[in-house]
Amino acid sequence: GHSIDPGSSAIPFIAAAMVLENGKRKNPNILVTGTPGTGKTTMCTTLAEVTQLCHINIGELVKEKNLHDGWDDELECYILNEDLVCDELENVMEEGGNIVDYHSCDFFPERWFDCVVVLQTDNTILFDRLSRRGYRDSKLSNNIECEIFQVLLEEAKESYSEEKVIALKSDNIDDISRNVATLTDWVRNWSLPSQS
Numbered sequence: 001g002h003s004i005d006p007g008s009s010a011i012p013f014i015a016a017a018m019v020l021e022n023g024k025r026k027n028p029n030i031l032v033t034g035t036p037g038t039g040k041t042t043m044c045t046t047l048a049e050v051t052q053l054c055h056i057n058i059g060e061l062v063k064e065k066n067l068h069d070g071w072d073d074e075l076e077c078y079i080l081n082e083d084l085v086c087d088e089l090e091n092v093m094e095e096g097g098n099i100v101d102y103h104s105c106d107f108f109p110e111r112w113f114d115c116v117v118v119l120q121t122d123n124t125i126l127f128d129r130l131s132r133r134g135y136r137d138s139k140l141s142n143n144i145e146c147e148i149f150q151v152l153l154e155e156a157k158e159s160y161s162e163e164k165v166i167a168l169k170s171d172n173i174d175d176i177s178r179n180v181a182t183l184t185d186w187v188r189n190w191s192l193p194s195q196s
Contacts, residue, residue: 030114032047033116034170044099118166
């Protein structure tokens with residue numbers, strides 16, 4: 001990146017207040033996204049334990065804090081209110097040190113995340129996982145199609161700068177362990193003082 005002349009008055013006040021001297025948060029924010037059933041929550045829970053970052057499960061948060069506009073009978077889920085969710089998270093995200101876990105990613109402010117992880121799972125494995133969860137009919141087929149067409153990866157690439165987006169295979173427990181190790185290294189490197 002290019003360095004900004006500290007004497008320049010062009011830096012918006014709020015941005016200057018948000019970042020530390022070396023131009024980044026003390027601890028990073030990671031977004032983990034992917035089709036339902038790709039292992040987001042399993043991986044995030046483990047990653048949070050290892051890195052001591054805070055795991056924020058958006059689905060749980062929406063229920064707990066009523067950040068929704070009611071229940072969708074067809075999709076069998078709450079209708080998430082994006083503004084309420086973003087207002088609720090604004091302060092903790094500015095602080096840094098969060099792992100956010102959700103099956104969509106296009107409504108979060110881009111500035112919140114330092115790394116966007118898209119988990120991907122083999123369609124047959126995903127079908128079995130979602131069937132075991134009780135997904136049926138269109139709910140099941142829609143999610144499998146979503147995975148086949150890599151909808152979440154496209155959404156992530158359209159919503160965040162390419163270099164922040166990483167796709168990781170998540171078919172089994174070995175994959176999850178490997179992904180946790182990869183991301184733990186990334187977090188540790190992030191938190192090192194910059195050699196400027």
